[in-house]
Amino acid sequence: MRASTTGLLAAVTAAFMAASAAALPQHHLTARAGTASSSSSAASATSTASSDNVGTTSLDGKEFVNHGLVAFGRISAADVDSFGESIGGVGSAIALESFSKKADGSFSGSIRLQPDRGHNQGGAATSDYRARSHLYDLAFTPLDKAAKTPASENFKLTYRNTLLYKQGSNFTTGLDPDQVRQGQPPLPVASYDNHVTFDTEGLVDVGPVLIVSDEYGPYIYAIEKASGRVFATLAPPAAIVPMRDGKTNFTALSNPTTGRTANQGFEGLTLDRSNGMLWALLQSATIQDGGSSKTTNRYSRLLGWAYDPTKPFNLQPTLKEEYVVQLPASGKGNTRASSELHIVGDGVFLVLARDGNGFGDNTAQTTYKQAALVSTKEDNPTNIAGTKYDQPQNPVSPGGNLVAGITPAVVHDFVDLRATDQLSKFGLRNDGAFDQNLIASKLESLALASVGDKQSPDDYFLFVVSDNDFVTLDGKQAGQINGTGAYVLASYQDPYAQQHGSGDTQAFVYRVTLPGYRQPAFLGPN
Numbered sequence: 096m097r098a099s100t101t102g103l104l105a106a107v108t109a110a111f112m113a114a115s116a117a118a119l120p121q122h123h124l125t126a127r128a129g130t131a132s133s134s135s136s137a138a139s140a141t142s143t144a145s146s147d148n149v150g151t152t153s154l155d156g157k158e159f160v161n162h163g164l165v166a167f168g169r170i171s172a173a174d175v176d177s178f179g180e181s182i183g184g185v186g187s188a189i190a191l192e193s194f195s196k197k198a199d200g201s202f203s204g205s206i207r208l209q210p211d212r213g214h215n216q217g218g219a220a221t222s223d224y225r226a227r228s229h230l231y232d233l234a235f236t237p238l239d240k241a242a243k244t245p246a247s248e249n250f251k252l253t254y255r256n257t258l259l260y261k262q263g264s265n266f267t268t269g270l271d272p273d274q275v276r277q278g279q280p281p282l283p284v285a286s287y288d289n290h291v292t293f294d295t296e297g298l299v300d301v302g303p304v305l306i307v308s309d310e311y312g313p314y315i316y317a318i319e320k321a322s323g324r325v326f327a328t329l330a331p332p333a334a335i336v337p338m339r340d341g342k343t344n345f346t347a348l349s350n351p352t353t354g355r356t357a358n359q360g361f362e363g364l365t366l367d368r369s370n371g372m373l374w375a376l377l378q379s380a381t382i383q384d385g386g387s388s389k390t391t392n393r394y395s396r397l398l399g400w401a402y403d404p405t406k407p408f409n410l411q412p413t414l415k416e417e418y419v420v421q422l423p424a425s426g427k428g429n430t431r432a433s434s435e436l437h438i439v440g441d442g443v444f445l446v447l448a449r450d451g452n453g454f455g456d457n458t459a460q461t462t463y464k465q466a467a468l469v470s471t472k473e474d475n476p477t478n479i480a481g482t483k484y485d486q487p488q489n490p491v492s493p494g495g496n497l498v499a500g501i502t503p504a505v506v507h508d509f510v511d512l513r514a515t516d517q518l519s520k521f522g523l524r525n526d527g528a529f530d531q532n533l534i535a536s537k538l539e540s541l542a543l544a545s546v547g548d549k550q551s552p553d554d555y556f557l558f559v560v561s562d563n564d565f566v567t568l569d570g571k572q573a574g575q576i577n578g579t580g581a582y583v584l585a586s587y588q589d590p591y592a593q594q595h596g597s598g599d600t601q602a603f604v605y606r607v608t609l610p611g612y613r614q615p616a617f618l619g620p621n
């Protein structure tokens with residue numbers, strides 16, 4: 096760990112412990128609410144929900160209810176941030192920073208949107224992308240059940256500002272990590288400008304700190320929000336670090352011999368504020384677990400690190416739990432890889448699992464996009480943390496076949512994000528022409544906020560935002576020119592956009608019932 100200042104650590108510790116403390120009483124309330132609902136209130140809750148219940152999933156003896164799509168909006172692919180660069184990829188990860196209900200029944204707040212590594216095609220000028228996150232205001236009034244459809248778009252996102260991330264005195268880069276900077280832990284670096292490479296995919300907001308997960312390491316970084324500076328780095332067990340011939344090698348241009356598959360790193364990151372456990376989910380299996388093919392890579396890994404609340408927050412938590420997650424697969428046996436993770440209860444998570452079809456892909460017809468559920472209790476999965484499986488020579492599922500003695504956690508369908516009747520409320524489709532009403536291929540992020548309804552305390556808004564891969568005809572991105580240190584803006588036209596048009600960022604709001612879940616008060620929300 097490198098801490099820039101002890102003052103910062105103290106501030107973060109205070110914030111983190113405040114978050115945990117705020118969570119605790121609510122956590123205890125959860126137990127009482129759960130007891131009550133097993134007697135009388137369960138029936139009333141079910142009957143209130145029945146008018147707009149579009150699907151129920153039973154898990155851990157509880158009923159999770161999907162009430163359907165209530166809001167939809169977009170961010171134009173032509174928008175630029177305060178650095179003049181295209182706003183794209185922003186649905187890679189999201190985190191609410193504030194949220195409240197107004198007397199007129201509308202909701203407003205702010206949301207942080209975090210893009211990944213920038214535009215993929217082109218030279219250094221458009222790929223030497225500095226990792227960042229954007230803060231937006233949000234506002235919506237949920238769609239009335241009696242509303243005439245297709246309704247007009249009712250989810251408004253307004254740009255406020257951008258935070259660039261820094262490692263030491265340098266910005267990070269989206270370029271491929273073709274070098275290793277030795278240290279504890281070794282860091283992925285691009286030889287082009289000797290900057291640390293970030294392909295950011297997960298985001299947790301803890302007041303003055305952002306916790307960010309990436310695909311190159313795959314690492315987890317703690318970033319001071321005031322400065323954008325990384326102050327601590329968490330590396331996963333050796334089994335997950337990409338290695339070639341026993342040596343760490345972070346390139347994502349080809350697969351390692353063991354460790355995370357290229358571009359299949361920590362897509363999912365979430366913090367359980369009731370107990371300080373930080374959870375990360377790989378997009379699909381490591382190479383030794385069958386990661387090289389869609390037909391063998393369904394056994395992913397979910398890792399849980401515990402912070403010691405009596406010690407300063409130092410991002411050196413202890414790996415306490417690790418499960419094999421059996422991702423869903425198509426009829427042909429192709430894995431529906433995971434793009435996000437969000438805690439919704441004690442050991443219960445939403446997992447965003449999906450196909451790659453829709454706008455952004457060459458196949459329009461989508462067949463699977465789910466905010467699904469996974470539980471570390473329901474299936475009694477095997478905890479492999481600290482076992483031989485944390486070493487690369489001991490795969491849990493060589494060639495995609497689970498070894499004997501390991502029980503995986505299974506993914507259960509919950510919110511169907513491509514449901515025709517829900518998308519059509521806003522004139523959207525899950526098939527047909529490649530236009531702006533076709534669902535985006537890459538839905539990649541989840542966030543939750545309580546609907547604030549005393550009658551339905553378990554009801555939440557579920558936010559889902561797409562990653563448009565910076566597919567635009569009006570592309571603008573800055574990179575360093577020949578390592579001079581100066582960032583120069585360059586224009587690009589994405590080839591997919593030349594064929595099908597620019598791809599807006601799509602933002603969806605669903606309403607769901609998460610039985611017994613009590614999201615801690617906003618501090619720092621999630």
Ligand SMILES: *[C@@H]1O[C@H](CO)[C@@H](O)[C@H](O)[C@H]1NC(C)=O
Nearest residue numbers: 273274275339344345346349
């Ligand atoms: C990483 O592996 C790639 C592909 O084998 C190779 O070209 C590259 O030189 C290696 N990088 C390092 C730092 O060893």
Ligand SMILES: *[C@@H]1O[C@H](CO)[C@@H](O)[C@H](O)[C@H]1NC(C)=O
Nearest residue numbers: 219220575576577578579583
């Ligand atoms: C960067 O370096 C390349 C190759 O040396 C050169 O062709 C190019 O003109 C340089 N660009 C700038 C902006 O200095």
Ligand SMILES: *[C@@H]1O[C@H](CO)[C@@H](O)[C@H](O)[C@H]1NC(C)=O
Nearest residue numbers: 263265288289290578579580
């Ligand atoms: C910082 O970036 C410059 C190029 O902008 C590079 O020459 C230098 O080596 C980098 N230093 C570190 C410590 O990353």
